Amino acid sequence: MNDLASGTFVDQLLADLAGVRATEFPAVGPADLSRIGLAPPGAEVVLEKGSEVVSRLAFGAARAEAAGKLFASRDGVVMVIDDRAQESLGKELSAFREGKLLPLDTWLVTRVVFESGALRAGAEKLDGAWRSAGREMEGRIADDLLDRLSRAEVRRFVPVKELASIGLATVRRKKPVPAGTVEVLLEKAKEPVRVDFYVPLELEAEKLVAVQVSGRGDTLVVDAGVWDDIRSFASRLKTGAAADAPKVAAPGGLEPRR
Numbered sequence: 001m002n003d004l005a006s007g008t009f010v011d012q013l014l015a016d017l018a019g020v021r022a023t024e025f026p027a028v029g030p031a032d033l034s035r036i037g038l039a040p041p042g043a044e045v046v047l048e049k050g051s052e053v054v055s056r057l058a059f060g061a062a063r064a065e066a067a068g069k070l071f072a073s074r075d076g077v078v079m080v081i082d083d084r085a086q087e088s089l090g091k092e093l094s095a096f097r098e099g100k101l102l103p104l105d106t107w108l109v110t111r112v113v114f115e116s117g118a119l120r121a122g123a124e125k126l127d128g129a130w131r132s133a134g135r136e137m138e139g140r141i142a143d144d145l146l147d148r149l150s151r152a153e154v155r156r157f158v159p160v161k162e163l164a165s166i167g168l169a170t171v172r173r174k175k176p177v178p179a180g181t182v183e184v185l186l187e188k189a190k191e192p193v194r195v196d197f198y199v200p201l202e203l204e205a206e207k208l209v210a211v212q213v214s215g216r217g218d219t220l221v222v223d224a225g226v227w228d229d230i231r232s233f234a235s236r237l238k239t240g241a242a243a244d245a246p247k248v249a250a251p252g253g254l255e256p257r258r
Contacts, residue, residue: 002217004098009088016085017045017057023069024080036071037061038078043089059089094157101152101222102195102213108187109146114234116180121238132237145233149182149195152226155208157218166210167200168219176200178212182230197227 033039037060047054060071063080072081113122123132123142130139163169168176178196185192191214198210207224 001093001097004103004216005096006098007103009095013045013085013088016088020072020081020085022072022079022081026071026078026080028071028078033060033078036078038071038073041073045089059085097157099154100150101154101211101220101226102149102184102193104146104150104184104186106143106146106150109142109184110187111183111185111192112142112146112237113183113192114145114180114230114237116231116234119231119234119238121234123237137237141233141236145182145230145237146184148226148229148233149184152222154220154222156221158210158221159218163219165202166219166221167202168198168210179209179227180231180234182234197230199224199227 028036030039038058041058041060043059045057045059047057056075058073060073062083063069063071066080068083069080070083070086072079109125111122111124114120121132123130123137125131125142130137130142158166158168170176176198179199180197182195182197183192184195194214196212198212200210203209203221203224208221209224209227211220211222211226213220
């Protein structure tokens, strides 16, 4: 699985691992590792810092004669430990995944661009102030759009092999066309994060839309209200480039393309 990880889950897992204590260091030969569940291990955690592997932790079978204890190893050294990390390690892989559509530190965003049909809107942060079409604008308009993206909850994950079930299968080598796209550039990043929204008929009855985010392995399904809000904020972004900008009707072309 290749996806953004849940920061909350990872922090809890690391706290659990840091609290694990070894109570015994039994003499176990290589031939006996399978007997105690360490060849292969029931779970393995590799801790890295940059390209360096800091430690390899393996978790095996419970120790029959000691309740709440299990066999484990750290960098090949076998030990008996308390099982406080087992609850986190035993969860489904989905627990590791970020449940938000695109968690953002909004203060690190330097540019946001939205495109949908005839509507194109964008803003860039220069010297701490948001500007659009060369003019300074009210910062909260861009911040509102980014905040909505970062707060959106993922309702489900759809792997590539199941895209047909939500109407996004590639047909005759042609991929579905997104109804709209948001690109977000973060400070010091070389490439923007791209967020493509799709509004297939297969999700319409459930009031859901599909989203593909660069860097996330699966297609994400979110409430249709997220797409509606993003379009609304983008329209405000277009018309709010200056504090004295005249009020105009939202541009056409906002209806989802199917």
